[in-house]
Amino acid sequence: MDDEAGKSATRAHLIGIAIDCFGLAGPDGISTRELARRAGRPMSAITYHFGGKDGLYLAAARHIAAQLGMWLGAALDEAGAVCGDDGDAAAARAALRTFLNAAVGIMTRPETEVFARFIIREQSDPTEAFNVLYEGFMERVLDRVTALLARASGGALDPLDARVRAVTLFGQILVFRIARAAVLRATGWSDIGPAEQQVIGRIALDQLDAILDRIVQGEAA
Template sequence: MTDDSEIPSPQGAPRRRASPRVSGRAAGATRDRLIDAALDAFGRYGFDAASTREIARLAGTNLAAIPYHFGGKEGLHIAVARHIADEVHGRLGGVVDQAEAALSAGTIDPPAARVMLHALLDSGAAMILGHPEAARWAPFIIREQAQPSAAFDVIYDGFMGRAHVVATRLFAIATGRPAEAEATIVRVLGLFGQLIVFRMARALVERRLGWTDYGPGEIALVTAMLHEHLDAMLDAQREAEAKR
């Protein structure tokens, strides 16, 4: 496999340069393979222990391709984080965009906010539990939660922070509580944390439930629990606010 911009010619013939279109496609494919290999390596071993030589080998390219495409190991690490952020945004962006537009227009009342929170839970569960790549993203994200680097900023700015702010604002409208109050933020973190644990604590889930994967039945059961907890939380907060 070659990673330069030349196309091998018939035996004995001089080599010719690839067209810009062919060269661009080849470079893009190499870049994608490096990101794919690095996602697993960084998730399994962490940034420091991950071997760039092994990443290049798994990607079917040479070591020089990493500085060529990413400027070095740090740039590759950031590119993996951006890849995850883009993938998640592609699956959650629609419901988040819709909620943001309604929030900006000021057209959301408490019942509508409740409906949108349920929609966020549905979309989140479908992606976190149902998307085949989510299991590969999880180790990388867990490491960034434990030891944040510049890659965490990419993930946070790319989808995590934005989605949480939207959910917090919806929760505030649904309950009548301030959006930036610590109690509101804690409750939203706890609500979505109940979903995330089913991806991050896979060994515990398998040991206690015997689930080796998440099919429609398993996802439906988890989602039903989340909806129950959301409704109970919103009802309790509305009742407490009414008594103040």
């Protein structure tokens, strides 16, 4: 392994350990020394690669934002292929269904568990890292879903209403990640795998259609 590859591997290893540790303990709940011990690296490695624990925390946030941004961005691109900027209401609804169905699979996959703990801490007690997360993937998702909702409603939703509904629609998927223990207890599931994802996706799409049907019918009335 050459020097640059070795440095990259060390950075990736430290970030992976940091995401798990920070998600469990928060940035103030674990020391640089303990992070280094759990990573099996000297403390100087954290200073060298990230400038210290704060830099490592932000690097962890950037990694999460990049990974979720890539996964959810692919889902948004898939939805964009269904409905571009000039699509009609029916196409916008189809694009929303495409995106939500893909998002169910993304947000319930096992590798998002450690990300969720980190993100939940930033939601309850935001730091500079929250801006990294929001601008890295949340903003793009909410902007796109908001625009699709406004179009799918046939113009019946004002901008704020569309924005709040976008948060609500995405939130109904996030609950299966951030409240996973409660979901498993309530459903009797032992895990959330492909079969369970199908159930979640079907119901999420049913709810989307019910919401849009009510909005459109209300406008027509």
